[in-house]
Amino acid sequence: MRLSSYFMPTLKENPSEAQIVSHRLMLRAGMVRQASAGIYSWLPMGFRVLKRIEQIVREEQNASGAQEVLMPTIQSADLWRESGRYDDYGKEMLRIVDRHDREMLYGPTNEELITDIFKGAAKSWRDVPRNLYHIQWKFRDEVRPRFGVMRGREFLMKDAYSFDLSKEAARHSYNKMFVAYLRTFARLGLKAIPMRADTGPIGGDLSHEFIILAETGESQVYCHRDVLELDVLGADIDFDDQATVQGVVDRWTAIYAATDEKHDEAAYGAIPEERRVSARGIEVGHIFYFGSKYSKPLGAMIARPDGETVPVEMGSYGIGVSRLVGAIIEASHDERGIIWPESVAPFRVGLINLRVGDAACSAAATGIYDTLRKAGVEVLYDDRDESPGAKFASMDLIGLPWQLVVGPRGLAQGVVELKERRTGEKQELPIDAALARFTAAPITAV
Template identity: 65%
Template sequence: MRLSRSFLPTLKETPADAQIVSHRLMLRAGLVRQTSSGIYAWLPAGLRVLRNIAQIVREEQDAVGAQEVLMPTLQSAELWKRSGRYDAYGPEMLRIKDRHERDLLYGPTNEEMITDLFGQSVKSYRELPQMLYHIQWKFRDEVRPRFGVMRGREFLMKDAYSFDLDHAGAVASYHRMMLAYLRTFQRLGVKAIPMVADTGPIGGDLSHEFIILAPTGESGVFYDGAFEDQDWLSEPVDIADRGSLGGFFQRMTSFYAATDEKHDDTAWAGVPAGRRREGRGIEVGHIFYFGTKYTASMGITVSGPDGQPVTPEMGSYGIGVSRLVGAIIEASHDEAGIVWPESVAPFKGVVINLKPGDAACDALCERLYGAAPQQMLYDDRADRAGVKFNDADLMGHPWQFVVGPRGAVSGMVELKCRATGEKREVSADEAFAQIAAWN
């Protein structure tokens, strides 16, 4: 994308109503614009980040056998009345009526709908287990939307739902999803710690939140510092083997980690004093096992091995895709702007032409840009060099390829790594090799 022709409206001044770093930088870097309270339009660069995160989430869900579906945003109130949650959910649910006075709601979550879809189609234990997921916009009418996309009213979520014949199968599905989440967050370039958590209005009795540590987080967290020293994904895990999955889960949960809602002072006292860590964190994922809470209340059964009806066991697994954009920025920024992990950056690099109109500069910049036009931003504007450098740092491109007239004549490029700030002069061939490594 050529910056002179793009819709990337950066801001020099910090918006007065932006309270936290991620909100300020998302507005300044031209990722989003607020259209009403707690609701944002995603501009081209922000949408690219959103799609990159969603694609990584999608690939890791597929890898553990989950199948993607797409459910509607509007749901019938009758489904929620069957489960008993319609009146219990509270004013966060946006309730509406259509022209025929039928009760509808804008879905804040999808347990009822997926359970009904499952019940319509799956009739025998031979069709189990099943794991279905979707990536969908949702709406919760927050009393005080704040912190930009971190606590907005409209948000993009990945929700997965597992259906198993018995408790052992449901727990295996839970372990499989925990593995998928760890792989997902590793690929996103963030450390998200799974912590024992409260189940909230979803229900159930087994629950973990995935928390990114940040001072602006809404949750108080307590965890064993030894957790951070472990490479949990270094050993292969056979997702088809319950023993392998169970061993992985035992290793994962061998260190204390809990949100303030589930903090246990007695267990905390058993953590060596030098390893106790307290702070705040941002929830970016939440997994639940809740048994037959929804299948039983909605009357869903399958035929068991003996021909008798069996109520399937369920789990629910959410990742806040749009929230992750803000959370990644909270965890990865500096005084100059965003520092994107390469896997989610809107552009992996930017070519900065210091003298547009100079034949040698233009020629080398065009070659660099042409090597990866879908992953590269080309700053071909006639602005001063300082403006270009400031915008490049603000927008957080992992790599900056700076081309000036003297270097262009000799085939040299200044290559800057945004994460470390390191700058070095490289040959054009080395610059092209860096670009080739992206593919």
Template identity: 65%
Template sequence: MRLSRSFLPTLKETPSDAQIPSHRLMLRAGLIRQTASGIYAWLPAGLRVLRNISQIVREEQDRIGAQEVLMPTLQSAELWKRSGRYDAYGPEMLRIQDRHERDLLYGPTNEEMITDLLGQSVKSYRELPQMLYHIQWKFRDEVRPRFGVMRGREFLMKDAYSFDASYDAAVDTYRRMMLAYLRTFQRLGVRAVPMVADTGPIGGDLSHEFLILAPTGESGVFYDGALESKDWLSDPIDVDDSASLAGFFNTLTSYYAATDEKHDETAWAAVPEEKRREGRGIEVGHIFYFGTKYTKSMDISVTGPDGALLYPEMGSYGIGVSRLVGAIIEASHDDGGIVWPESVAPFRAAILNLKVGDAECDALCERLYDAGDEQFLYDDRTDRAGAKFADADLMGHPWQMIVGPRGAKTGTVELKRRATGERFELPAEEALAKVLGR
């Protein structure tokens, strides 16, 4: 993408209503623009980040055998009345009527709809387990939207739902999903600590939140410092082996980690003092096991092995895709702007042409741009060099490929790594190989 032709409207001044770093930087870097209270349009660079995060989430869901579907944003109120949640959910649910005065709602979550869909098609325990997910927009009418995409009203979410024929199988699925979440967050370049959490309006008796540690987080967190350094994924874990999964889960959950809602002072006192960590965290994922809560309330059953009817055991598993954009920025930024992990950055590198119109500079930049295969943003504007450096830092590209007249004469590129500030002078082909990981 050439910056001179792009819709990437950066701002020099910080918007007065932006209270936290991610909100300020997302507006300044041209990722989003607000269209209504708590509702945002995603501009081209922001949309690229959303798609990168979604793809990693999708790949890790597929890896454990989950199947992707796409459910509508609008749901029939009748489904929620069957489960008993329509009135209980509260004013966060946006309730509407169509022209025939039929009650609808803009889905805040999809337990009822997916349970009904399963009941229409699955009739025997032999057709279980089933694990289905989608990545779809949700709406919750927050009383006080704030902090940009961190607490907006409309948000993009991955929600998955599992159906098993027994409690043991359902808990295996829960453990498999926990492993998938750890892999997902590792690939996204963030450390998200799983913590015992309250089940909230979803319900159930087994629940973990995944929190990215950041001083602007809304949740208080207490955890064993060993969780900061341990790589849970260094040893391969067979997701189809119950013993391997149970061992992984039991080891992981043996370390103390809880949000303030579930904090236990007695258990906390047993953690060695030098390992106790307290802070704030941003919730980016939440997993639940809740048994037959929805299948029973909606009367969705299958024929069991003895011919009797059984209610499938369920779990649900959410990742806040749009919220992750803000959370990653909260955890990874500096005074200059965003510092994107390479896996989610909208562009892998920015090419900075310091003398547009110079034949040698232009030629070398074009050669680099062509080799980038849409992974590079080419700053071909006639602006002064300082503005180009400032915008590149603000937008957070993992690499900057800087081309000036002196280097262009010898085919040399100055390469800057955004995360560390390191600089290298390399021949163009070597610079490309380093940036593209070849």
């Protein structure tokens, strides 16, 4: 993509309404624009990041055996009355009356609807286990939406729902999601710590939040420093092997880590003082096991092998896809701007032509641009007639992992400059060698 024709309305100054780093940088980098309080339009740069995160989440859900569906944003109030949550949920739920005076709502979550779908199709033990998920927009009418996409009213969420015959089987489904989440966040370049957490309005008695440590986090968290030093699972795993999955979960949960709602002062006090960590954290995922809380009132019953009919055991599992965009920025930035992990970067390479009016520079830059594109490498080519300083500032602000700089001085020596955004390390390379750094392992385009 040529920057001269790309819609990327950047800002030079920090917007006054932005209180945290991610909000400031997303506005300055032209990723989003506010439509109304807590509701954002996603512009091309932000949308590319959003879709990359969504795809990684999808791939790991599929790898765990979950199956993708798509449920509507608007739900019937009747289902929520059946479960008993319609009046309990509070003012965060946006309630709607349609033209036929039917009471509807803009879904803040989907336990009721997915249970109703499952109930209509599953009748016996042969129909479980199942895990169904979708990636869909949600709405919660926050009383004070703030921090940009970190705490908005409309947000993109992956929510999954497991259905099992027994508590033991349901716990295995819970453990599979636990491991899938570790893998997901590792691929996103995040160190997300699973912490025992309160179940809130979802219900149940088993829950973990996945937290990344950040000064701007809204949660107070406590943990043993050992949990920060655990290696994140990277290899493939057999999700059907219960012992292997349980072993991964045990490894992480054996170390103390809890949100403030579940904080055990005595257990925390038993940790050597130098190994205690008390910090702020950002929630990026939340998993729940709640048994028959929804299946029983909504009549989702299945027959066991002995013929007895029982309510299915359920869990739900959420990842804030749009929130992750802000969370990654909070975890990965410097004074110049965003530093994207390669896995989610909107483009892999930023190509800078320092002198657009110079025939040799333009020919070399265009040749590099065409070669990278043909190799499947996503490249943003700054072909604007701007000063070198403005171009460097723009590239640092948007945070692409790599910058290739073409200038007359380097070309006279047959080299271009390669800069790694994360480290700031620069090196001069012949054009062919620079291209070889990227064409050997191209990233598939969105």
